[in-house]
Amino acid sequence: MTSLNLEALFQSKIDEETKIEPKDWMPDAYRKTLIRQISQHAHSEIVGMLPEGNWITRAPSLRRKLILLAKVQDEAGHGLYLYSAAETLGANRDDLVQQLLSGKAKYSSIFNYPTLNWADIGAIGWLVDGAAIMNQVMLTRTSYGPYARAMVRICKEESFHQRQGYEIMIAMAKGSPEQKAMAQDAINRWWWPSLMMFGPKDAESSHSDQALKWKIKRKTNDELRQQFVDVTVPQAEYLGLTVPDPDLRWNEEKGSYDFGEIDWEEFWSVVKGNGPCNKQRLQARNKAYEDGAWVREAASAHAAKKEQRKLEPQLATKAA
Amino acid sequence: MKNYLLQLADNALILGHRLGEWCGHAPEMELDIALTNIALDLTGQARSLYQRVAELEGIGPDGTSKTEDDYAYLRDAWEFRNTLLVEQPNGDFAHTIVRQFIFDTYNYYMCRALTQSKDEWLAGFAVKSLKEITYQLRFSSEWMQRLGDGTEVSHAKMQAAIEELWTYSGELTTPNEMEKEMASKGIGVDLTNIKREVDIKMTEILAASNLTAPADTWMQTGGKDGKHSEHMGFILAEMQFLQRAYPGQEW
Numbered sequence: 001m002t003s004l005n006l007e008a009l010f011q012s013k014i015d016e017e018t019k020i021e022p023k024d025w026m027p028d029a030y031r032k033t034l035i036r037q038i039s040q041h042a043h044s045e046i047v048g049m050l051p052e053g054n055w056i057t058r059a060p061s062l063r064r065k066l067i068l069l070a071k072v073q074d075e076a077g078h079g080l081y082l083y084s085a086a087e088t089l090g091a092n093r094d095d096l097v098q099q100l101l102s103g104k105a106k107y108s109s110i111f112n113y114p115t116l117n118w119a120d121i122g123a124i125g126w127l128v129d130g131a132a133i134m135n136q137v138m139l140t141r142t143s144y145g146p147y148a149r150a151m152v153r154i155c156k157e158e159s160f161h162q163r164q165g166y167e168i169m170i171a172m173a174k175g176s177p178e179q180k181a182m183a184q185d186a187i188n189r190w191w192w193p194s195l196m197m198f199g200p201k202d203a204e205s206s207h208s209d210q211a212l213k214w215k216i217k218r219k220t221n222d223e224l225r226q227q228f229v230d231v232t233v234p235q236a237e238y239l240g241l242t243v244p245d246p247d248l249r250w251n252e253e254k255g256s257y258d259f260g261e262i263d264w265e266e267f268w269s270v271v272k273g274n275g276p277c278n279k280q281r282l283q284a285r286n287k288a289y290e291d292g293a294w295v296r297e298a299a300s301a302h303a304a305k306k307e308q309r310k311l312e313p314q315l316a317t318k319a320a
Numbered sequence: 321m322k323n324y325l326l327q328l329a330d331n332a333l334i335l336g337h338r339l340g341e342w343c344g345h346a347p348e349m350e351l352d353i354a355l356t357n358i359a360l361d362l363t364g365q366a367r368s369l370y371q372r373v374a375e376l377e378g379i380g381p382d383g384t385s386k387t388e389d390d391y392a393y394l395r396d397a398w399e400f401r402n403t404l405l406v407e408q409p410n411g412d413f414a415h416t417i418v419r420q421f422i423f424d425t426y427n428y429y430m431c432r433a434l435t436q437s438k439d440e441w442l443a444g445f446a447v448k449s450l451k452e453i454t455y456q457l458r459f460s461s462e463w464m465q466r467l468g469d470g471t472e473v474s475h476a477k478m479q480a481a482i483e484e485l486w487t488y489s490g491e492l493t494t495p496n497e498m499e500k501e502m503a504s505k506g507i508g509v510d511l512t513n514i515k516r517e518v519d520i521k522m523t524e525i526l527a528a529s530n531l532t533a534p535a536d537t538w539m540q541t542g543g544k545d546g547k548h549s550e551h552m553g554f555i556l557a558e559m560q561f562l563q564r565a566y567p568g569q570e571w
Contacts, residue, residue: 046349053344057337060562060571061389062367065340066360072343073356080349118562118571168571175569284345292347294477295413298470305469 019145042082043107112275125165329369330402336362393563468529490539
């Protein structure tokens with residue numbers, strides 16, 4: 001079959017909603033796009049452990065501490081499934097991790113913001129995981145089978161993450177004036193970065209059209225962002241907290257909210273490495289990797305020794 | 321009874337807290353998950369024990385009853401009864417594994433004996449926890465061998481960690497007055513009985529790991545009676561920060 005025919009067959013499968021599986025033929029650009037997207041997602045899970053991990057030792061109750069530990073652990077698990085999904089496309093986990101550590105690969109910019117008070121843990125669950133879910137629910141229907149299936153599993157855990165985040169926000173918003181102030185401070189800092197999570201405006205998004213045609217994505221950045229605002233604003237109102245956007249108002253005609261312009265200068269600046277924690281996050285990942293090198297080497301050396309010891313008696317018998 | 325339960329709980333809480341410090345920073349993603357699992361199990365055990373203490377204490381003279389969090393967040397260092405070992409810093413991964421292995425070996429035989437406690441609640445708690453603790457001992461024993469019998473570098477790091485932490489191993493199996501009394505009632509574990517099994521297991525795993533315990537080590541004690549190392553105050557300052565700064569709030 002010529003590559004033209006192969007490509008037509010591939011697109012017809014996509015149009016018919018048949019999932020693409022690892023052994024199926026696929027255009028190189030489809031494979032590359034997926035490896036990039038899935039590995040960025042995996043990196044985001046791993047880097048995302050840091051801002052929340054920052055509060056594990058200071059969680060204010062044993063119950064909260066257990067929930068937070070379990071949540072951050074889930075993120076490590078999500079990172080692992082996603083690296084595995086990328087490996088089904090021929091990528092190698094170690095290479096992907098190296099790209100993260102060298103700063104070549106991107107991860108979600110949201111994790112380059114610091115967690116400054118306990119309500120940030122609530123705001124991350126509610127807003128950041130909430131925004132991630134919008135995207136991930138869409139991805140459960142993505143055209144690449146292993147990615148879609150990984151997303152189904154991840155989405156179940158993410159919805160628990162979002163619930164626990166909102167539950168923290170409720171406790172804080174109903175609490176003492178200081179707790180309410182912490183909650184408002186958290187939403188003030190996390191609101192705009194959460195809207196930025198959906199990426200550039202459709203008109204400026206370089207990967208969007210092809211990704212939609214291939215059904216890697218099924219909704220545009222702006223559609224998802226609008227959906228997030230519409231769902232989240234009433235939740236903020238329920239909490240009695242203010243969303244830091246003076247231009248936010250209900251638009252009766254279109255049946256959704258109008259909202260202000262994102263500070264795109266900040267968005268690009270953080271993408272380029274100038275967010276408040278870009279350096280610290282990469283340093284932390286690199287430190288864990290370097291400090292752990294002797295452990296990984298020892299584990300391989302020990303496994304090799306064990307294998308050798310298993311073989312030695314067999315060789316001795318053969319020689320005899 | 322209350323103090324016996326608190327001692328078990330405090331060991332679990334403080335070691336779980338230390339392991340939680342690793343979260344996101346472990347040498348491998350798989351290890352991150354495993355260490356967090358152990359932290360979750362230990363913190364869960366501490367919760368059950370604190371809840372039981374609160375239940376036993378009942379309603380106080382002021383008409384209120386205590387919660388699990390009162391024990392974790394509102395006691396000062398001298399009221400904590402955990403052993404010195406579990407409050408030692410994580411250090412490098414070798415220190416964490418050696419600390420874990422010393423504790424797990426004690427904890428496994430202690431918990432196994434505790435399943436025979438005359439106190440029904442405690443025996444039930446021990447049966448439930450023994451599954452988790454068995455996994456913990458397997459995990460740390462395997463890593464002792466991987467790292468002790470891995471590369472020259474890993475061997476040296478492990479041996480150094482043992483030299484440093486061994487001084488805290490004796491306290492685990494040396495009963496204080498309260499433990500003696502609880503053992504005599506058949507409620508607590510007679511530590512002199514399990515010491516032999518603990519020693520045999522330690523010797524077996526150390527040998528399999530190519531590691532040696534230092535001879536004639538002075539054994540530090542005191543944690544069980546509230547005399548802690550200087551690390552304890554910092555653990556509590558961090559752990560209790562929100563409860564202390566904003567007292568009486570729901571979180």
